[in-house]
Amino acid sequence: MIKISFKIDTCKGCGLCVGACPKKLLRIAPDAINKKGHHPAEITDASACIGCASCAMMCPDCVIRIEKE
């Protein structure tokens, strides 16, 4: 199983992960705001994640951590 986690308060909401996901699973949360005042990235359906790490590779801020169980 893939476990994907986001360091929410490090996210600047740039959206580069959103564009990188081949499964189109990510979005910039329209309602949430982090400590820095950014809308952070979030995953809409974690169970569909294939753990390819494309999102993490495009993240300039190392927000995303991916584990395989």
Next chain:
Amino acid sequence: MVVFDKPKALLDVPLHYCPGCTHGIIHRLVAEVIDELGIEGRTIGIAPVGCAVMAYDYFACDMIEAAHGRAPAVATGVKRSDPEHNVVFTYQGDGDLASIGTAEIVHAAARNENITVIFINNAIYGMTGGQMAPTSLVGQVTQTSPYGRDPKLCGYPVKICEMLAELEGPEYLERVTVNSVPNVRKAKKAIKKAFQNQLDGKGFSLVEVISACPTNWGMTPQKALEWIDSDMIPYYPLGVYKDRSANSEVAK
């Protein structure tokens, strides 16, 4: 099993870069390479003047901050003081390396100094608010070229890899970018080679990374990645400009 996490050679502190600035991706790639080669304890990085001036707060290895453009000169001193032990890299923007620091980079390359140079070409002076850089494209609108860069007035953008490739000195020159997952992988491979060359005593290795400055390009981060493909790469083609060891292998 961890598939992806922040590399250890990058400290667990927030980066000050703007949202979507690809300086952050390039920092991570350098840190991943330092981790993979197991050289954090002997690596000394030289930070530039420019947005990456604070790189000394981000890398876990020792860091020195050099005067504007002078990182290759500082790196030369640090490397020569203990050439067997020290692994030395500079991390420099285009305003730093291709303008005020042109003399230092040209002569470090000509001497084939055994250092690694990570050159960030974002076609603009980021830190000071978006003035035209030597690398700004013809027609590019910046704070100091509000009608677009006019080559009659400002000359043509400087192609560092092509220029240094004419010298006998340098060992390895490659231009990469980080605007997509495959390109990030290629950039990492080039950066790793540039460090490995130094460990093998091969000499001066420079990786030019075409990088996005969404803030001063006046674009969203995603659009800035597309602009790299549509506008930057046609003028700055990606690829290996010099690889002396590989060429001499072929010649054998």
